[in-house]
Amino acid sequence: MPHRSRREASPETSHSASDKSQTTGAVNKAAAPRLSPLRMVIGLGLAGFGLWLIAGGFGPTGPSGKTAAVPERYDADRAMGYLKTLCEFGPRPSGSEAMKQQQDYLESFFQDLGAEVTRQSFEARHPLDGNAVQLTNLIASWHPQRPIRFLFCAHYDTRPYPDSDSVNPRGTFIGANDGASGTAGLMELAHQLHDLPDNVGVDLVLFDGEELVFKNRLNHSEGDYFLGSTHFAQQYELQPPAVPYRAGVLFDMIGDKELLLFTEKNSLRFARPVVKSFWKEAKTLGVTLFIDRARPDVRDDHLPLNRIAKIPSIDVIDFDYPRPGIGAPSYWHTEQDIPANCSGTSIATVVWVARSWLDTQSQQQTVTR
Numbered sequence: 374m375p376h377r378s379r380r381e382a383s384p385e386t387s388h389s390a391s392d393k394s395q396t397t398g399a400v401n402k403a404a405a406p407r408l409s410p411l412r413m414v415i416g417l418g419l420a421g422f423g424l425w426l427i428a429g430g431f432g433p434t435g436p437s438g439k440t441a442a443v444p445e446r447y448d449a450d451r452a453m454g455y456l457k458t459l460c461e462f463g464p465r466p467s468g469s470e471a472m473k474q475q476q477d478y479l480e481s482f483f484q485d486l487g488a489e490v491t492r493q494s495f496e497a498r499h500p501l502d503g504n505a506v507q508l509t510n511l512i513a514s515w516h517p518q519r520p521i522r523f524l525f526c527a528h529y530d531t532r533p534y535p536d537s538d539s540v541n542p543r544g545t546f547i548g549a550n551d552g553a554s555g556t557a558g559l560m561e562l563a564h565q566l567h568d569l570p571d572n573v574g575v576d577l578v579l580f581d582g583e584e585l586v587f588k589n590r591l592n593h594s595e596g597d598y599f600l601g602s603t604h605f606a607q608q609y610e611l612q613p614p615a616v617p618y619r620a621g622v623l624f625d626m627i628g629d630k631e632l633l634l635f636t637e638k639n640s641l642r643f644a645r646p647v648v649k650s651f652w653k654e655a656k657t658l659g660v661t662l663f664i665d666r667a668r669p670d671v672r673d674d675h676l677p678l679n680r681i682a683k684i685p686s687i688d689v690i691d692f693d694y695p696r697p698g699i700g701a702p703s704y705w706h707t708e709q710d711i712p713a714n715c716s717g718t719s720i721a722t723v724v725w726v727a728r729s730w731l732d733t734q735s736q737q738q739t740v741t742r
Contacts (some may be wrong), residue, residue: 393523400669400692402625440722441659447561447725453556453717456628459529460547460712466533467585467600468499468506470484475529476509478580479556483513486563488577490514499594500587507637508581510601513559515566516574516617519553521735522622523575524684526563526729527555528583528601528674536588537706549712551705554628558720565728570735579606580674604682619687620647623675626705628715629722631695633725634663637688638670644685646654650688654730660722668692688722 462471462478476492483490493510511529524644531548538544547553554622559577566575567672582600589595621644627634640648655663671688678686694705695714 382432383432400671402671402673402690404694414432416605418672418691419645426732435677439663443721446659447721447728448564449717449721450572451564452557452561452718452720452724453642453712453715455560456549456553456715456717456720457712459553459556459701460549461467464533464546465531465548465552466527467497467508467530468685471580472530476511479529479560479710483511483563483577488513488515488563489517489569490595493605493608497597497600498563500585500684506551506606507583508585508601510581510605511579513563513577515576516569516572517576517614519572519574522574522576522614522616522618522684523570523731523734524578524618524678525559525624526578526580526602526621526674529553529556529579529582530581530585530601532584532706533587535707535710538708539701542588542714543615544708546706546708547711549715550626550628551710554626554715554720555624558624558627558724561669561724562727565724570732573731573735575731576618580605583674597720598672599674603677603681606684608679609682609684618684621653621675621678622647622727623673623678623686623688623690624723625673625688626692626694627689628717628720629694630714630716630719632691632716632719633693633696633723634689635666635668636664636692637690638667639676639679640687641667641674642670643675644666644687647685648689650734651726651730652688654733655726656728658729660726660736662719 450676456591457477459570462472465475466471480490480492492514495508496505497508498504499506529552531552532546534543535546536542556579559579563577569575580601584598584600586594586596586598587657605649636648636652652663652665656665673690675686675688678684692704695701702709704714
């Protein structure tokens with residue numbers, strides 16, 4: 374079936390986001406679909422039904438989405454509380470007052486949990502008026518001097534408008550799943566870093582400017598994607614740290630109530646051992662929401678990390694929000710991307726797998742491409 378596609382913003386592709394990639398099979402996480410209605414219905418219906426059968430039903434709150442019980446230290450209510458708090462700031466597009474308030478809140482949050490927090494600020498051009506917009510990546514570090522370091526990341530900006538909403542494409546976009554869920558996941562993970570193995574250090578990085586993009590009157594995108602992750606990767610390449618990352622893990626859209634996490638083809642292409650070890654960890658824990666079967670490649674913040682910084686990085690993402698299949702609703706880039714359609718259990722489950730994976734990797738002491 375044809376899939377949604379757009380190019381990712383990077384030094385390798387520096388033109389505007391209105392230039393669409395034609396790569397067959399590429400799913401662009403931040404772009405809107407451009408398929409004929411008939412092909413979309415047939416393709417999504419067949420694919421969705423097949424995936425439903427493979428997965429054994431829906432996710433944590435679905436009829437047959439059974440998974441191992443999450444240990445109490447991974448607090449689903451706390452994670453959901455963080456998601457709600459972030460959404461209470463309102464829409465958080467790059468350069469907005471709500472984004473600045475969110476930055477201050479998150480900086481204090483990570484510092485209170487023992488992290489060294491730095492702001493990596495830079496300027497980008499606003500796609501509509503050309504004015505400078507200040508963007509800021511937040512970097513929270515635990516034990517940067519230790520010999521094995523890992524990167525966990527998410528984007529914390531929201532799309533300016535819910536431009537895939539069929540009723541109100543210039544309405545209010547809260548970004549509960551697409552923005553807040555990954556950030557809430559890093560916040561919950563921060564509670565789990567006080568007892569890291571003695572040889573492991575972790576950086577949690579929040580990327581700004583993942584989708585500073587506006588739709589014009591012709592429904593074409595104006596602006597660039599992945600600005601924050603591209604800048605981070607460029608700085609990492611220019612000034613390599615004394616202890617490089619062994620691997621990177623991107624959390625994106627992990628708050629879906631019906632969470633199903635298939636492996637992603639770009640992650641497999643660039644960092645197959647990391648993918649396999651992460652999904653193996655889930656299987657060992659009895660977490661059935663991780664399904665070791667590849668979905669189409671997703672163009673997301675992990676691409677600059679792999680291509681520019683050469684950090685073997687993977688995307689943990691459920692792109693079907695809430696589910697695939699004929700007649701299924703889509704909350705992605707709509708006014709329905711709200712906390713009521715998200716789950717703290719989904720977020721806590723992903724964090725559990727991530728923290729357990731860290732323990733396993735510290736014992737193996739190596740992750741290779």
